[in-house]
Amino acid sequence: MENTSSKILVVDDEERIRRLLKMYLEREEYIIEEAENGEQALAKAISEDYDLILLDLMMPGLDGIEVCRQLREKKATPIIMLTAKGEETNRVQGFEVGTDDYIVKPFSPREVVLRVKALLRRSSPTKFLQTETSTKDIIVFPHLSIDNDAHRVTADGKDVSLTPKEYELLYFLAKAPDKVFDREQLLKEVWHYEFFGDLRTVDTHVKRLREKLNKVSVNAAKMIVTVWGVGYKFEVVPE
Structure with missing residues (x-):
């Protein structure tokens, strides 16, 4: 099994x-x-x-x-x-x-x-690799790639170890480059849970995500952009 x-x-x-x-x-x-x-x-x-x-x-x-x-x-x-x-x-x-x-x-x-x-x-990467897919679900940017079949993130060729929620947050933002999401939207879409006034969960995860990316690639960390007074977006850093 x-x-x-x-x-x-x-x-x-x-x-x-x-x-x-x-x-x-x-x-x-x-x-x-x-x-x-x-x-x-x-x-x-x-x-x-x-x-x-x-x-x-x-x-x-x-x-x-x-x-x-x-x-x-x-x-x-x-x-x-x-x-x-x-x-x-x-x-x-x-x-x-x-x-x-x-x-x-x-x-x-x-x-x-x-x-x-x-x-x-x-x-679990192996659970995804066992699934037969006709096309691979991979998002590739300069400095960062996300293999959603394997749940694997690499920044400048090095693996980044993320918790499931950190991964889901990154993947959600990366699927819509340059689109700004407010914290309420992110809580609803990534956590599937609605808080009232407790939006620091998003900020904490963004901070942790940036720190992990920054240890491997400064350019990859810069892709998670704060839009002051609104929320966050994923912005592609050029080569």
């Missing part, structure tokens, strides 16, 4: 939730490891390579927000945050520090499986 090699870290301080998630995900042939607190989760996530992390937001000690924030300084592992109802502010924080998706408790285990599959499809 296509999932066999996908390794997932399930993080929750409640054993019954870890057991439930493990049972459903193992039925799909995923390899499951567990962590019962934030400290343990962070140590595992840094020392090992997971294809995805299911991360509880509210935990004693190191909470999900802090785990995500510290992990994002080192890795782009896809993260789905598990949150309780009424934690709207925390969810906004989660997106700001680099969470790729969230699921509200109490959840349906089937929904979790579907969300996991969707995020793995969006983030």
Whole structure:
């Protein structure tokens, strides 16, 4: 099966939730490891390579927000945050520090499986390479190319490691060069989630995206342009 090699870290301080998630995900042939607190989760996530992390937001000690924030300084592992109802502010924080998706408790285990599959499809190069396509979905600019079949970004010939959300943001902007998008549009199109007044999620991701591109290519980083008072656009830098 296509999932066999996908390794997932399930993080929750409640054993019954870890057991439930493990049972459903193992039925799909995923390899499951567990962590019962934030400290343990962070140590595992840094020392090992997971294809995805299911991360509880509210935990004693190191909470999900802090785990995500510290992990994002080192890795782009896809993260789905598990949150309780009424934690709207925390969810906004989660997106700001680099969470790729969230699921509200109490959840349906089937929904979790579907969300996991969707995020793995969006983030795993091999899943895209296995798909037969008549034409390759590649966008090429001077200094930057985006291979959407492989979910691979290269700047001046070097690979750029992006989280799924950073990738989706870049790809969305690059598909419409010179078109200006306001923050509300980007939240709706890239996050599929509408915040009211909490638009700094977009700014945070743009900043992180520019920093990652800048480490590899200054010219590629310049393509993400701020349109003051409006939003952002993708502008092609000439050779």
